[in-house]
Amino acid sequence: MPTEVALWRIEEDGKAQPLAAAVMPSENSLEDMIESDPDILGETLLMIGRQVHTANGGRIDLLAIDAEGIIRVLELKKHRTPREVLAQALDYGSWVQTLSHTAILDLYADYRSDRGLGFEAAFEDRFGIPAPEALNTGHRLTIVAAELDAATERIIEYINGFGVPANAVLFRYYADGDARYLARSWLLDEAHTAAAATGKAVSREPWNGRDWYVSFGADDVVRSWDDARTYGFTSAGGKNWFTRTLRSVPVGARVFAYIPGEGYVGVGEVAGPGAPFTDARITFDGVDQPLSGLDLEGTYRHSDDDTDPDAVEYVVPIKWLSTRVRSEAFKKPGLFANQNTACKLRNRATLDALYEEFDLGTVD
Numbered sequence: 572m573p574t575e576v577a578l579w580r581i582e583e584d585g586k587a588q589p590l591a592a593a594v595m596p597s598e599n600s601l602e603d604m605i606e607s608d609p610d611i612l613g614e615t616l617l618m619i620g621r622q623v624h625t626a627n628g629g630r631i632d633l634l635a636i637d638a639e640g641i642i643r644v645l646e647l648k649k650h651r652t653p654r655e656v657l658a659q660a661l662d663y664g665s666w667v668q669t670l671s672h673t674a675i676l677d678l679y680a681d682y683r684s685d686r687g688l689g690f691e692a693a694f695e696d697r698f699g700i701p702a703p704e705a706l707n708t709g710h711r712l713t714i715v716a717a718e719l720d721a722a723t724e725r726i727i728e729y730i731n732g733f734g735v736p737a738n739a740v741l742f743r744y745y746a747d748g749d750a751r752y753l754a755r756s757w758l759l760d761e762a763h764t765a766a767a768a769t770g771k772a773v774s775r776e777p778w779n780g781r782d783w784y785v786s787f788g789a790d791d792v793v794r795s796w797d798d799a800r801t802y803g804f805t806s807a808g809g810k811n812w813f814t815r816t817l818r819s820v821p822v823g824a825r826v827f828a829y830i831p832g833e834g835y836v837g838v839g840e841v842a843g844p845g846a847p848f849t850d851a852r853i854t855f856d857g858v859d860q861p862l863s864g865l866d867l868e869g870t871y872r873h874s875d876d877d878t879d880p881d882a883v884e885y886v887v888p889i890k891w892l893s894t895r896v897r898s899e900a901f902k903k904p905g906l907f908a909n910q911n912t913a914c915k916l917r918n919r920a921t922l923d924a925l926y927e928e929f930d931l932g933t934v935d
Contacts, residue, residue: 578754615637633647638698715740818885848886
């Protein structure tokens with residue numbers, strides 16, 4: 572049985588006044604709370620879907636992923652019988668184990684189309700580490716309930732003995748005047764319920780060895796997209812975090828330029844090695860010349876350039892194949908985006924869309 576939770580209010584006289592458990596307004600409100608703050612489960616998770624339709628006709632209440640790439644099915648009991656809720660969770664598990672890397676990215680894109688932030692950027696923002704090379708190497712099934720009956724507990728404990736990664740988490744609701752409290756307890760120790768393996772690692776999509784994503788942080792003060800498309804370059808700076816990935820893009824690579832929050836604005840090829848802005852040279856009108864000597868809208872300087880060498884703007888020359896103004900940026904739900912300045916562009920759906928949009932033929 573889950574650990575019994577009881578709460579007391581300590582009065583001014585030092586006496587403990589027990590609080591009685593109240594009826595939770597609805598299990599839908601519990602679903603809302605978990606979606607908005609999955610930390611209440613006691614784990615760090617990234618939500619990737621709610622009311623997710625499966626290929627088998629089901630609908631998963633909440634779908635999440637942890638820092639190891641394990642998929643988490645969170646199913647609320649919602650007054651169903653133990654047989655119904657557990658059979659449903661097992662059916663969902665059979666579907667989840669088939670999800671490919673691309674399918675997971677697509678699920679997240681559908682779920683968070685309002686944010687304009689791709690899965691990999693959201694993953695790194697949530698966990699502080701890049702997304703693992705392989706997603707969905709395993710999955711866990713969690714029954715979420717406002718109350719647990721003996722039959723549900725008994726069945727979950729039984730199937731765990733056969734390696735089925737099922738658990739249940741109980742939330743108790745308390746009211747004390749205008750204050751509301753939520754207490755949590757797990758049926759089984761999560762540390763001892765291993766995730767079920769999918770049978771093979773669902774690796775991220777292969778890279779074609781050529782295409783890169785490059786984020787251009789146009790702000791019209793430090794950095795101007797009009798400058799970049801006119802003179803042929805991309806740049807980043809302010810601190811090492813922004814420049815370190817841009818430095819890794821090799822000469823000859825093809826890059827797709829993306830302005831955060833706006834969309835893709837150009838495609839081109841890296842025409843030469845990068846350099847700090849003060850040393851950067853650009854071939855313009857057939858003449859090799861210092862970028863700093865051209866008529867620029869941006870300053871390409873930062874307040875701590877003189878004291879922090881990692882803060883200086885780093886410039887990479889680009890031979891643009893096609894560009895467009897910011898107001899005509901290409902954007903639609905599901906396109907890859909990343910908080911890193913540069914990374915290998917692997918997402919096939921995004922590449923297909925970009926190749927068509929910029930008239931590049933078919934993806935290699």
